[in-house]
Amino acid sequence: MKTQELQQSLSDILEKVDDVVVDYLIPNAKKWDTERAFPRENLAALGEEGLLGLMIPKELGGMGGTPRIYKEVVVKLAQACASTALVYVQHTSAASIMLYGKQQPYISEQLGLMAQGKRLATIALSEAGSGCYFFLPVSQAEKIDKNFRLNTNKTMVTSAGEADIYVTNSKATFAKNSMQSNFYVIPKEHPGITLGGIWEGMGLRGNQSAPMTIDCQLDEEMLIGKEGEGFKIVRESLLPMGQIGISALNIGIAKAIYEESVSYVKKRFYAHINTNLSNFQSIQQIVGEMKIICDQAEKALDTVVLKLEQNQLDMVSTLEIKVMACQAAMQLADLGLKVCGGYAYSAHSPIERYIRDSKAGSVMGPTPEVLKELIGKIVLDVPTQL
Template identity: 35%
Template structure:
């Protein structure tokens, strides 16, 4: 076991798991859990060691998100989106950006997130409608972003916008959340991942300097597909594998401890044994597929992208399947909040509709294996 994973398991057992039920029931941001992760240095998971971080890779990220999500899906998503923002900064950070963002992130002092989704773009998060308008040597951002995980708890957001110069494509900017004209609004009212604070972001003549541009003008699309996509997809695949694992372990404990009046145990029933077998296979197939895809991405294998995309499909579909079976095993108690089964069931539904959705990924994968152009 790596030091990173051992540390994650310790924090999950001591802080994240005990708070998970309250985070869900009260629909509150998992502040204590996130603070514990930051204090332990895990905010700097993807920050290079020479800047004070852990120097982790995508295999570490997917393993960490799986571990956290087995206890609390909300915390896992908040942590993942912070790491996606960190990965963007780290990819092309200037010396000033290293000092202003990456070193504080490694110390657990800054929390980031992505601001990509827009109402009009749907699953095509890489094609924003808002534009960076040049003005007196700066850029001005106007518009609305949706589903900004971490929301007003974040210290900075990575905003994707159409480049100011025609034909350049898209840009990414690091925008501090205390910038004049930036505000958050709304509450997260989704059926699951209740504590992830995914709310709307409004940009009203927000001015950003050239020093807040990530890379050069027009680098946005490259960052989306080379940095954000693999980081998010493998991370959220880990989240869904973790949700499936948490549901399976809950159902297994219930089956082992539930006794009937005649002394028989629930686990002694053949139907329950079949269910346990199905869940075990589903969890392990998802987890192993994700870890294999992450290893391929780290090595730079030629077929890594196909496995990365399929990892989200595999994990999302297994999360839905396993949590449904867990409900059958846990019966009436699983349908109530006496067990976390219903929470895992609700949390599992999110993975399939997060962009890129299962359907979009299947289209891309199908085209890729058939040699058909993606676009």
């Protein structure tokens, strides 16, 4: 796509996003957080604008968006409602896995429905035995003729009970380790899907995470790609787009904290000394630091996005961008508290929600600590056993 066409496409898409943000996300963000309610209206509006098909190719009815456009969309969503952004990222992550099997009739049909805004997807991967390596399953499928028998407990599924499509995984029927795995597409109405209790998190309260039991027989057409190709799909499809999405989510949260802090500082006036908070040198230094951290993280993500678009993305860059983004969000949360004081600590201010949301990145697998270890092993040429 030519630069001028790309810029026009980006402008048109971001205009659609801005409309949804202003009409739905901003007015309802506090409600979804307070009530721990799933943001159905937000997702429906995104679907009506075709944004649930952002990264689905045009030949399947989608927008055929680029990683750059995806990053910009997620940042904007996260600045307004991080719960909606997380649901959107998991939907897009599911789509990226499914696109590996886009030539398969059943998979192609489901992608077409997603592009039309008629189907919301999510990933159902994490198991108790896999910990933060959520993409490495412990459960193993059985082969029944050409079909599969799956019995697995997924510990934390975003949009649980709300999504229309679940992309899940298991070890392949012949697997000797978790890297020899399968991915499947399961519609919500398929028999054998049972929800556990809702996981009530400190932040991102509207994403409706819950455990899920999948005990059912799956038709051969529900397998994405071929048996045992799961880790290849993770490496080529899930990991790049998933890391960009979660990183953009955290940068969006960081930017929301920064912008709310700047707004507060500019308005806060001390009558007894007849001066504004913005005139304090210590505050100016902290706000300057906040600006630098946000810009550094976003520029690093832009570099990773560019590498992906040019087919030059390396594993270290793929892993380290999430660490940078999560650290940026948590650093901004601490600095925002310093700058805004009691205002940031109050549930009556939006910054209090942003701060709670910022902590999620530190526990989402793979966690920053695990990613640092993996990066260190790559740099030091130490074999990684998964």
